[in-house]
Every structure is written in structure tokens, then in C-alpha cells.
Amino acid sequence: MLRMSTLFLRTLREDPSDAEVPSHRLLVRGGYIRRAAPGGYTWLPLGWIVYRNVERVVREEMDKAGFQEVHFPALLPREPYEISGRWTDYGDGVFRLKDRKGNDFLLAPTHEEMFTLLVKDLYSSYKDLPLHIYQIQTKYRDEARPRAGLLRTREFVMKDSYSFDIDDAGLEKSYEQHRQAYISTFNRLGLPFVMVSAMSGAMGGSASEEFLAPIDVGEDTFVRCTNCDYAANTEAVQVRAPEAIQLDGLPAARIEDTPDTPTIETLVDVVNARADLRHPDRDWTAADTLKNLVVKLKHPDGTFSALAIGLPGDREVDLKRVEAQVGPAEVVAFEPADFAKNPALVKGYIGPGALGEHNASGIRYLVDPRVVEGTAWITGADQPGRHVINLTMGRDFTPDGVIEAAEIHGGDPCPKCGNALEIAKGIEIGHIFQLGRRYATALGLTVLDQNGKTQVVTMGSYGIGVSRAVAAIAETLLDEKGLCWPREISPADVHIVVTGKPSEPTGPAAEELALALETAGLRVMIDDRIGTSPGIKFNDAELLGVPTIVVVGKGLANGTIEVKDRKTGERTDVPVADAVEHLLQVCRT
């Protein structure tokens, strides 16, 4: 039984000044966590109970799915990460240290290498596969900017699993098993989530999905369809290409002088204002213009290449989307010096005439999927102060390919059903990922198949942010009064508030009830503080967020207690004699 009179807890009346995000504010105010280090939190008794409840649910669901738990050290030597290339690839993101002999160690940011090596150590036959193993471990990442309390920390707990299969079909099955296990886990945690397609990254076109808790303070932007079940990370959205248009009979392209039109806005104003340039039936808009942007790609080997991107002028380039597609290369700015080296590029008036591997600039030219055959554009004429009108794709220019580079806007059509997409924010609470053979190849994880032939094992990697889930649950369910835990996660089933003078019978009655509830199998927290005013107790109960609040007070004179639902605020007076049965029913349904 949790007794408020002795619990190591101090609730705060006011918001801590360093907490902005609601879950962070309330977890600190409610005495669940305290900041101990930049990006590091201490769990206080109530917080630790909640954390362990989340961990237990995750563990039970993994076990139920047939996955086996192991546990690695967090402190690891450099070598395995050296072999996989991540000792350097991880850059500043990893905490490194040396032992007394000067050998390099790291605090593991993730454990792919170790799992791979462990399986290599023990298994060597296809008969041993498939295998699913997981751990619940503290991870360390040297985040540039920890923020939002538990949502982004430098030390956090993650459940990471790995699947090992002999072939792609096996991997697909393992992936699906994990997918199902994750769905039941998050459902049981009472955590609303959206599954979005994510970029599988540079290591092969395998599937990857993120589980996002849709909360405003989340760091990930995703889209979902207002009509169908489509949802995706903005990086992964595939824009729907319009139908191609017949080229026959389309107006010819013509080059026009358009002085002083350095921006899309000024260009649109000018072509609408001039009688000789007006569209025959309507006003031109920014969407009629083709904006061309040149960037540089920095490749992992340190070399650079130029890339030109063409997209409708009413769209900005979303660098995250570009990087998701050109990865592992990084996108960097095209500088004046680069322009100087390529005289075919006329700054401000770059057009498809100069772009493309076979044109003057020799720069690879990729366009937005909306730029399909037969679409006509107002775009740069590659001469200072001049634009070309009705430059038609497929007739007047042919790009080198397509790229998803444009910003996604709310209201854009869904790639699946065509209805409007909406944009939302979420926090990543899980990620499932068909990893493939990258680590198995790098670390030499092979088994013999039926024919005695060596096969590289294919892997899946699956993560749930356990400590982050605590914050995500808090963030999703809180209200203006405080936290609202789902029952299975809550530090208790019932929070008993005792009011009245110490001389009144409410104290003993509450004690009796608490004992009876505990005997009946419920987890009980009782506010047995003497001399604390009722207002404080009510407010604390609401702040702490136990799903059922029981008040033993005034009603006792009539033989009743009050049962209150934390979330809905609904109150019921219940005869003392029926209290245990009533509460059992409330708590068990």
C-alpha cells in the first residue's frame, strides 16, 4: 500500500521553470521524476512504479510472441563497432571512453553488432532459424539537445529485438510477427498510435514502419489521409503523379524578357500584368512555374556532386525529404564558387534547358512527380532576365528522373485514395525495420543451408522506447488538472482521499477500506496525511492521475463513500458495504 504520509514524494504547486512540455511539467510536479543530469532523469518511487509497469507490459508481450530475452552490457569495446563501420559513422552521437590501459570503449547507442556476433557465436545451421531475441537495456546517445523531459534524453531505456532468418520470406514473416506484437503492446499500454511507412534508408529497399504517438509536441511530422488508412512519414510520402497530357496541339514554348523577376512572386505578378504574357483563360499562379534549385551532395567518401531539383514554384524544397532519398549522401548548399565553375547556370534564371546530364551544365536533373509529360511551365530561360513560357515536359525538355523533394502540404491528395491528407506531429515510440544482410555481412554471420551451402543470415531490427513511452502515455492522456494513467500503467488502481478531522471516523474507515481492497487484489494508494487540507488532497489526487479516486469523507455519515473517475470526472456515491465489490468491478473492466 502506498501511503502518502510516508511516500518519498513532494508535489509542486507551481510549474518548474525549466519544463515547457506538458508531460515533463506534470511528471516533475507530480513527483514522478527529477532532472539529475543534462538529458538524464531520476525516477522517484511513483515514477519507478510507472516505468516498471510499462517495462513489464512490454516484456510480457514480447514473451507472449515467443521472443527470448537476453541482456548485453551497455559498456562495450570499440572492436565490433569498428568492424561494422559505426565507430566512425556514429560520429558525435556516441559516448566514448577509455579504460585504464587506454583501450577505446563506448556506451552502446544500439546493439545490432552485439546481437549479430552473439548469434554467430552460437549458431551455424539453418535449422536454428528463425530466431527472435530481445533485450530491455539502457542506451546512451550524446544528443546535441536533450529536450522535453523524458521524450529526448541522453540515457534512456529501449527494448530492442532482432530477428534472424535464412531468407527473405522468413524475414518478412518475422517482421510481421513483430508488427503484431507491437500492435498488442501499444494497445495494452493504452497508448494511441499511428503506424506510418518510414524510409528504409540507404541499406536496401526493405520495409520499415514507425509507430508514432500522435502528440503536438512530437518531433516527427507525418501525414495521414482524412479518408482512408494511409499514413506515412513526410519523408516517405510518394506524391501522386497526374496523368500525362497529349503533346499534340499544345502551345509552343516562347522565350520572353522578364526583367526584375528574381522571385516566383515577382515573376507571377509580371506575367499576369502584361497583356502579351497573360494566360488566355485565367491568372497564372506560382504552381504554373517550375522552380529549379541546385544543391551539392556530400558523399560518405568525402566527394561532392551537384544535383538539380525541379519542382512547382508554389512548393518549397523539403531538405529532409531530399536527404531521405539521396542518403547516405548529405545535402549541402551550392555556393557562389560553384556557380562560378559552371557558367551554364544563370543564377535566378536556371531552367531545364541547361540542366540534365546531357545539357550544358551536365548536372543531373530530377523533378517533382507532378512534372509529367505534357505539363507546361513558366521557367528560367538560362539567360539573365528572361523566362520561357509553355516549356513542355516531354517535348521541350526531359529530366533525368524523378525525386520526392517538395514540401508536403495539408490538403494534398492522398497517394492511395486521392482525398485530402492532413499533417500531424508525433513522437516515435516504436520502429520496425527489415534490416537485411548489412550487419550479417559485415560481421560474418552465416549458416549452412539444406545443401550445405553457406548463406548470409538476414535480419530484422525492432525497437520500442520504453522510458519514452512513459512520457508519451503521460503526454497523450493528461488534462488541465494533471496526469491520467491507464490502469495497467498507473502506480495504483485506487487513490483513497481521507477528509475530516483526525477525530472523525473517516480515518479508520478509510484504513479499513484500503485493507479490504488490497486483500481483494487491488493496488491501493491512500492519502492518509494528517493536517493536510482537503483541497490539497483533491488536487494532488488529480495531479497524480490514478484512474479511480475514492473519497472517504462527509458521505460516511450516510454510510457512503464517493467513487470518482479521474478521466471523466464522473462521481458515484456508493454504500460502504458495497464499496469493495463496486471498486473491483470498476477496476477490472
Added chain:
RNA sequence: CGGGGUGUAGCGCAGCUUGGUAGCGCGCCACGUUCGGGACGUGGAGGCCCCGGGUUCGAAUCCCGGCACCCCGACCA
């Protein structure tokens, strides 16, 4: 890493412009009153004013340099 803000008691803050005994509210301790929505009285305890230099007879306050935290951006298997 860039931009902005803030560091004073456990928490929230004032004091800094114009240098001179470190304050307020909450919380905490003692006694008494109060007891269903953050009660009241009286008396107390609690400080490396972020750190290091400098100016000055004297620095929370002025100057220089760090550090930390928060927000926005960049980054984030």
C-alpha cells in the same frame, strides 16, 4: 553548431538600471486554531546570489571569460 532567453533558499520569483547588512510568496520546523477544493496566527530553520578572473575601500549588482538550463533552427540507427 547558429539565433534568442534565463541562472538569487527545496519550488516560483523580486532586487541589478544608480555598487553599501540578501528579500518576497509557496514549501519546511514548533505551538495553537481550522478540517470537502491549494486555511490562519505566532515564532523559527534554510543562501558558494552558476563558476573563474578583474575594477573598487566595498560586487548579487559594473567589466572580461567560461559553464549550465530553456525555446527556435541544424543534427538525431
